[in-house]
Amino acid sequence: METLLHNLSEVFAVSIIHSLWQCLIIYLVLRIFLADIVRLSSATKYNITVTALVAATGWFIYTLFDQAAHYSWQITTAHAAAGAPQHLPLIASLKEITHADERYEVTIEHYLPYISTIYIAGLLFHSLRLLSAWMQMQQLKQNTVTDQRLQKRLNELSALLKNKRAVIVSYAERIDVPCVTGYLKPIILLPLSLSTYLSAKEVEAILLHELAHVKRNDYLVNLLQQVMSVVLFFNPFVLLMNRIINQERENSCDDVVVDITGEPLVYAQALLKIEQNNVRYLPLAMAATGKKYHLLNRIERIMKTKKPMANIRHVVLAFTILIGSVSSIAWLNPAIGSGKLSVKTIKFSGIINSFADNDTTAAKKATKKSKSNLPPPPKPPKPTKVYTKNGKTYYITPGMDDPKLEAMGKQMEEYGKQLDKYYNSADFKKLSDDMAAKGKDMEAYYNNPDVKRVQAEMEKAGHDFEAAYGDDSNAKKIGQQMEAVGKKMETYYNSPEFKEMNAKLEKKYSIVHNQPYPREESERSDNYKQYQAELKKNIPADVLAYNDQMKELGKQMKDQFNNPERKAAQDRMRALGDSMRIAFNNPQIKAQQEQMRKMGEQMRNYNNNPDMKRIQKQMKDLGKQMKEYTNSPEFKKRTEEWKKSMKAMNFDYNYNFNYNTDVAPDVVVEPAPVVAPVTVTVPSVPAVKATPAPVPPVAPEKP
Known part of the structure; x- marks a missing residue:
């Protein structure tokens, strides 16, 4: 053992x-x-x-x-x-x-047993965290409220997205942001207060985002991702890869929403409003906003204000x-075995001999007399270029002096200058600054203390109402009693005995159902009253008692919902909801939103400029050429020659070789001249009239 x-x-x-x-x-x-x-x-x-x-x-x-x-x-x-x-x-x-x-x-x-013990402990801890998150999601799925109109609209959006899987949308209590959970039976969960601060278009954009998660099978991939993260929880590079996965997952769904709706401003506003209410994080759910530090980057990406420039x-x-990591591993040749970590010993004799050249003649003679088992290093190749910086002379070997690659790099640099000229233009900066200022004004408006107070009061009123009347035991008990009495009455009135007796009485008193005159006149006739009286005599007393009991239960149920305190709480929630609608439908903030939309169109016109598209395509093609060239046998051969020449040299890490600086360098072959691309024509920016700051809404008084 x-x-x-x-x-x-x-x-x-x-x-x-x-x-x-x-x-x-x-x-x-x-x-x-x-x-x-x-x-x-x-x-x-x-x-x-x-x-x-x-x-x-x-x-x-x-x-x-x-x-x-x-x-x-x-x-x-x-x-x-x-x-x-x-x-x-x-x-x-x-x-x-x-x-x-x-x-x-x-x-x-x-140390090996301690490493394994720490790993097993961490594995158990992260496994328990994952299990706890799964149980939390199961509890959320059990306490949900459906909305038929919202479900119908979700089905339409799902068909628009060509999603073949059936998706259910429900409202949940203990969540602050929309999310999707489940793979075989996906469910989109929305906060109860979502409709109070999002418009219809914004809700549709959020639903499209969650449907994109469903179509891409993100829940299943995220589940597998969490399992792999548990196995490799100790590895920092796995954490970095997880961060990229989470970021690109949300970016992919954002692209789907923007492509379908064509209204990035509406979607960006929806994300901003939702993030203001986000206080919980569920690792096994696909949330609409993600983490807070990533939100501004997503909004900036959606509005396409970021430079699409390759670096x-x-x-x-x-x-x-x-290259350095792989070379170090190959050079040191590490190995683990027999409880030991073994690496190759590094010999510094070449460097020592390099410094020995500057010693005195006596030291040189002593060095010559000393015996060494290592052969002398080969003479390095003659440098082809020499330059002086800060009083030091530097040499460059001919191995990596590649004129073709250097020409491509200069061409790419020229493209970058053209893009910088475009994005550093006064018109573009003015438009970016205007959008940033408008965004800050809108953010300040939505973060207004009055709006926050009304929103907090509305959320508190909703929680209080849910706690007091959401699970009303009296109403539920009355409903169960009414259901039981109704089943007993239904059993009697559907029995063959009652139907036979009723048919005889209808025939006796000539009761006609399909009559040409109004039914009310027939029921007021003496003949019909005699029919009702005899029918009541023949009905058992316990069935008649059921009728009286049903009337009494109906009265109790009516009194339950007409409770003054309940009505006051409903009026309070309705008043707060009206105040929030007034705040978000403010004409001045609507005008600012319209201006933001127009600025967004101008920004898209900038990014869709034909000259910019052409330069971007040229950069993409040039990048492809550089990749193909660096993967070509010719370049790989030159790289191997460079490595061999560097290995044969004795040099310090400043690349300051111990050559005689009096030797004239060879002629350097310069790369072919680079043809500059066509200058980009920067489009003019139409002026946007400033809109006065919106007036903060006033919260209604408590009823």
Whole structure:
């Protein structure tokens, strides 16, 4: 048993250590793919990131089983007698090492059980959190209220979105933002107070957002994402990938809403209003707003005020880190086995010899006399370019001096300057500043203390009414009694005995149902009264008692709903709702919303400028050419030559080589001239008249 636990602790700990560099490589490759050199849609970025997370989890599980395969899970007699645990042997490459001083080893055997214990504890903790979130969602689904008109409109929007799955919409009590839950039977949950601060168009936009989650199967993917996050909770790169997934998931649904409605301003306002009421976070639900720090970026993205400009620096940085990480791993050749972490020993003799050239003649002679087992390093290739900065002379090797790539980079830089000129124009900045100012005015209006107070009072009144009358036991009891009495009466009046007796009496008194004259005249006749009297005599007394009991219960039910306190609470909620409608239908704020809409149209006209579209397409094509060139055999060959030349040199990390600066550098081949793109014509911005600040609404007095 001790051996089993020991082996398991080592397997888990070693797999956790390997997972850190594995996820680092996956994350760096992901950042390169997600860079804006080639414009990708949010849905494509989402799919790529989900694939990366699945790959990270699969790699961790594969490493776990691969490490377990190296262990002996059967206790031999010798080990059982000695009480020694079965260790993982070193990998084959380490067995072939003959010189012990060629590798540096750190004993980590004593720490492995602690790492595994912490991992198991964290795994249990995050699993319990996930289970608690699932139970919370199940409780929310049980206490819901349906709305037939809203359900009908949801079905129409679902058909518009071509969603084949049946979706239910309901109001829930303990939520503040709309969300969707469930995969086989998806349910959209809306707050009870949603209709008080959102217009009809804004509600439809939110419903479209949630339907987009349903159509994209986001709930199922999110559930799997949460499970993978629990397994790799310790890995920071998994957290970064989760952040990208959550961001691109919401961006994808935002794109669906904007494409269908064509009104980004309405949708942005709806998100802003909903976020003001958001105080809860449900990890297993697809909420409409997401996290607060991401809301402003989403609204800015929806309104398309962000520069659609590619930044090659992110790609270069990620690519450099990736190359450095892989090179470091290959150079150090780390390995874990027999409770030890082993890396290759780094020899600094080349650097020491480099500094030795500047010593005295006596030191040089002493160095020549000293014996070394290492061969002298080869002479590095002659530099082709030399320049001086801050009193230091620097050299560049011919390996990575690629004229073609440099020309492409200058071309991309020229495109970027054209875009900067466009976005830094006075008209565009004025329009952006005007939109920002209007947005702040509207935000200040919606955050007005009077509006907040009325909203808080309305929410409190709703909670108080729900607590007092939402689950009225008396009304429910009366309703159950009426239902029971009604079933008894229905049983008697549908019995064959009553139908036979009633038919005889109708025939006796000539009661005609399909008569040409009004029924009221027939019921007032003496003949009909005699029929009723004899019918009442023949009905059993207990059935007649049921009639009296039903009348009494109906009176009690009427008194229950005509309670003065209940009516006062309903009037209070109605008055607060009227005040909120007046606040959100204020003519001045409506005028500002119209101005924001016009500014949004102007912003779209800017972004849809033909010259801008052409430059963006040229940048995309050039980025594709750069990617194809860097993946070509020619470029890879030059890269390998550069690596070999760098390896053969003795240099410090300032790239200040120890060459004789008196030697004249070779002629440098300059790249081909770059043809500048056509200058972008910046469209003029029509003037927008300023609107006075809206008057804050006044909350009604309490009834």
